[in-house]
Amino acid sequence: MQTRRKIMLWLVPVGLILLFLFVGVLPRIRNQQELQAAVEKEKNRIVQVNTTIASRSDATSNLTLPGQIQPLRETPIYARTQGFLRKRLVDIGSQVKKGQLLATLDAPELDQDIIRAQTDVKLAKANLDRVESVSLPGAVSQQDVDNRQALYEMNQANLRRIEVLKGLQEIRAPFNGVITSRNTEQGSLISVGNTIPLFTISQLDTLRVYTDVPQSYYRYIQVGQTVEVRVPEFPGKVFSGKVVRTAEALRSQSRTLLTEVVIPNSTRELVSGLYGQVNFQLSQAEPPVVIPANTLWITPEGPQVMLVKDDNTLQVQRVEISRDFGTTLEIGSGLQGGERLVVNPSDNLQQGQKVQPRAPANAKMASANASH
Structure with a gap:
C-alpha cells in the first residue's frame, strides 16, 4: 500500500511536467520553427521590381x-558749354536722324568773347604788317617780327577756340535713334560737368x-x-x-x-x-544620359540609383545630377546609357540581391509594335 502511494506521488509531478511540455514548451518550439522557416522562405524569395532604361537625350537639345x-546703342547727351537753354526741338519719343538739331543754348558772354577775339586778331595782324612793311635794313629786329607773328597766331587760335564753343551751343544727335529721356526745360541754366544728361538717345x-x-x-x-x-x-x-x-x-x-x-x-x-x-x-557630340526622377535614391552618401545587372542582381551606383527637369533628371556622371534601373527603389533592397525585373513599359510597347 505504501509502495503504491509512493508511485502515485511520483506520477503526479511527472504528469504535470509532461503536461507543461505539451501545453507550453512544444507549441513555442513549433512557432519558432515556423517563424524561422518563414524567414528563410522570405530570404530566398525573389523580389519583383519594376525597371526602366537609362537613355541618352537627343544630339540636339534646347x-x-x-x-x-x-537698345543696340544708348547714349546720354550732355552740354559741352555753359548757357541757358534757348530752344528745345525734341521730346521723348521723337525720331531723330544723325546730326539733327535737338536744342540750342544761349550764352551772351560768349558772343562778346568772339567780338573781343576778332578785334585782337585784327590788331595783331595790323602790328605784324606794320613791322614787315619797314624796308630800312636794321630798323626792326627779327625777334620783334617773330614776337608779333606769334602774337597774331595765338590770337587766331583763341578766336577758333571760342568759335568752336559757339558751335557747341547747338546740341545735335550723334546717330539715328529715338529720344528716350529728356531732363531739361526751356530757359534752364546748363552747366558743363552736370551729371544729369539733357537727353538720352537710343537706337x-x-x-x-x-x-x-x-x-x-x-x-x-x-x-x-x-x-x-x-x-x-x-x-x-x-x-x-x-x-x-x-x-x-x-x-x-x-x-x-x-x-x-x-x-x-x-x-x-x-x-x-x-x-x-x-x-x-x-x-552635343555626347548627349547626356536622362533618367526618370522616380529612379533616384537619395542616401546619406548622395544621390544613387539601383542597377539590375545581367544576372538579375542589384548594384548600387552613385550618380551626379546635372539638371533637374522635374519628371526627368540629366545625369552628369555615373551612367553610360542603356542600364536597367529600378523604379521607386526602397530601403529593403540590398546590394547583390537577386530580383525578378519587370520589363519597362516602353520595351513592351516596342516589342508589340515590332510584332505588328
Whole structure:
C-alpha cells in the first residue's frame, strides 16, 4: 500500500511536467520553427521590381534662358558749354536722324568773347604788317617780327577756340535713334560737368539681348549661332536673332557666361527694357544620359540609383545630377546609357540581391509594335 502511494506521488509531478511540455514548451518550439522557416522562405524569395532604361537625350537639345532686351546703342547727351537753354526741338519719343538739331543754348558772354577775339586778331595782324612793311635794313629786329607773328597766331587760335564753343551751343544727335529721356526745360541754366544728361538717345531698329549661360553649357555657345527670342507680350511669336559676342570668361560669383544676342526690330514692335526668353539649340557630340526622377535614391552618401545587372542582381551606383527637369533628371556622371534601373527603389533592397525585373513599359510597347 505504501509502495503504491509512493508511485502515485511520483506520477503526479511527472504528469504535470509532461503536461507543461505539451501545453507550453512544444507549441513555442513549433512557432519558432515556423517563424524561422518563414524567414528563410522570405530570404530566398525573389523580389519583383519594376525597371526602366537609362537613355541618352537627343544630339540636339534646347536651352531656354531669361534675357534682358536693350537698345543696340544708348547714349546720354550732355552740354559741352555753359548757357541757358534757348530752344528745345525734341521730346521723348521723337525720331531723330544723325546730326539733327535737338536744342540750342544761349550764352551772351560768349558772343562778346568772339567780338573781343576778332578785334585782337585784327590788331595783331595790323602790328605784324606794320613791322614787315619797314624796308630800312636794321630798323626792326627779327625777334620783334617773330614776337608779333606769334602774337597774331595765338590770337587766331583763341578766336577758333571760342568759335568752336559757339558751335557747341547747338546740341545735335550723334546717330539715328529715338529720344528716350529728356531732363531739361526751356530757359534752364546748363552747366558743363552736370551729371544729369539733357537727353538720352537710343537706337531701337536693332536690339540686343543679354543672357547668362550656365557653366555646363558655355562650350556649346558659338558666335554667329542662330537663336529664338520669345516675349510674353507676343504669345506664339518668335523673334530670330544671332549671337554676336560673349564675355569669353565666366562670372566668378554665378559661374555663368554673359552672352549678347542681336535681333532686328525694324517694325519697332519691341521696346527697350522688355523681359524675354532666349532659346538656344545646342548640338552635343555626347548627349547626356536622362533618367526618370522616380529612379533616384537619395542616401546619406548622395544621390544613387539601383542597377539590375545581367544576372538579375542589384548594384548600387552613385550618380551626379546635372539638371533637374522635374519628371526627368540629366545625369552628369555615373551612367553610360542603356542600364536597367529600378523604379521607386526602397530601403529593403540590398546590394547583390537577386530580383525578378519587370520589363519597362516602353520595351513592351516596342516589342508589340515590332510584332505588328
